[in-house]
Amino acid sequence: MSQPVAAVSGSVMPSHNARGHVAVDRVTKTFMTKTGSVEAIREATLDIREQEFVTLIGPSGCGKSTLLRIIGGLIEPTGGRIEVRGQSPLEAQRTKDIGFVFQQPALLPWRTVEHNIELPFELNRGSGTDRLCSTEEILKLVGLAQFAKAHPYQLSGGMQQRVAIARALIFDPALLLMDEPFGALDEITRAGMRYELLRIWGDARKTVLFVTHSIPEAIVLSDRVIVMSPRPGEIREIIDITLPRPRNEDVESTPEFVRLADRLRHLLRA
């Protein structure tokens, strides 16, 4: 099943059996707390196409991380239905169709970089694991070729997060879920990581659902930006980002970018 593909050549790497299609149908989530129930998400409906880069943006506590975790099968929804490549989220976990990158790298400190990346192959008896490429190649793709034998504590925060991205990509998931992956980085590193991620995504074309607070991040990365309203989280608006690809730093000073940023700011304030 595995089909190693040269990763760094800028080629598109289709996994032959991936439809990469994500359907979220009227998903609701209500948390029960001691003081009563809190409605976190109300009737979220959304479709993501294969190889599409979609961003969820919204104020803190609008339920965007919760929605991401529901799609990834980490939280049960109160109502509604989710399909990832025609499977339920839990089935998708078992067939390793979901790759997660969190706000913190969450690497295993006792493992070297390469052993962290290979962890998914050891779990669940390696079932459903196509290999995107060799560990060497994925490390080259995230720019850490010479750090295979290093331990996480020897790397900077940005480098650790790139290891986490490599760990989520290596088993060729149909869907990559990223929960504010650059939220814990300093502003300089963070701005650089945006384009780093775009370059990686350009190589390993994946369907990506990305959660962020940052308006420039959302615009630079996305095909579509989904704006959520504060609690209860509702999808307020879906904005197409038609900026041409490939994008680089210059895109942030184009009139189109400024117009989109204004619009998003307005929507988030309202």
Place this chain on the structure above:
Amino acid sequence: MTTAAATRPLASPTTAGSVLSRMRGLGPALFGMAVFLGLWEAYIRLTNTPAFVVPAPSRIAVRLWEELPSYAYEFSYTLAAAAIGLVIGTTVGIVGAVLMANWRTLEKSLFPLAVILKLVPFVAIAPLLRIWLGYELQPKIVLASLITFFPVLVNCITGLRSADPLALEFFQSVGASRWEILTRLRWMTTLPYLYAALKVNVNLALAGAIVGELFSSKNGIGKVINDTALTLDIPAMFAAIVFLAITGVAITLFMNWSERRVLYWHESMRTVGTR
């Protein structure tokens, strides 16, 4: 490509430099020790204190040298009892922790029992163990395991529950089973906690074995101390105590060394290592 990423040097845990600097760190301790022993020696000689009251350090040293082979032989019994007891206590503690960390009901019903067992001063049950188990190794082993299981149990329960929540979510997101999460994530997170318990336990296990020997024994360093007390051979008694102090230091150094080897990846190792 490489963003503003400072990489720390890939230094091995023990380099020649760090050994040297650690030796230099010992200087003041050795000096303090020498002054203490010197004053002790001087006092004994000046006041002509008889050896059966307090022997001079030189006298103890000579006696220790003479008795070293027999002490080493007797100590092997003590060490065996302590080691076997430690292994049993640690195993019971780990297994208990895994069970209790997974099943709250089990924790609620068994943990109070463990606490009560722990609260009984272990010296108090030594005579009972002699009646039940006799004069060989068994009562010392039981004593050592009774003392050592509780720190392991408590620390391992904490360790098993302190896995990084995001790492847990990652394991879950790729369909890891409960067993895989236990062996590949929780167990490794527990290791530093387990080690902390072990470092306390090696000395507790020895103490347990020696107490057992004081009450009843054919062999062991505890029996040696008991015999010297009966014959009022105070220099030999001091020599045995010094022997125990030296082995205690050796065991502690070994534990610290092996901890650095096993837990080199843990943050606690780096805050200590920068001294």
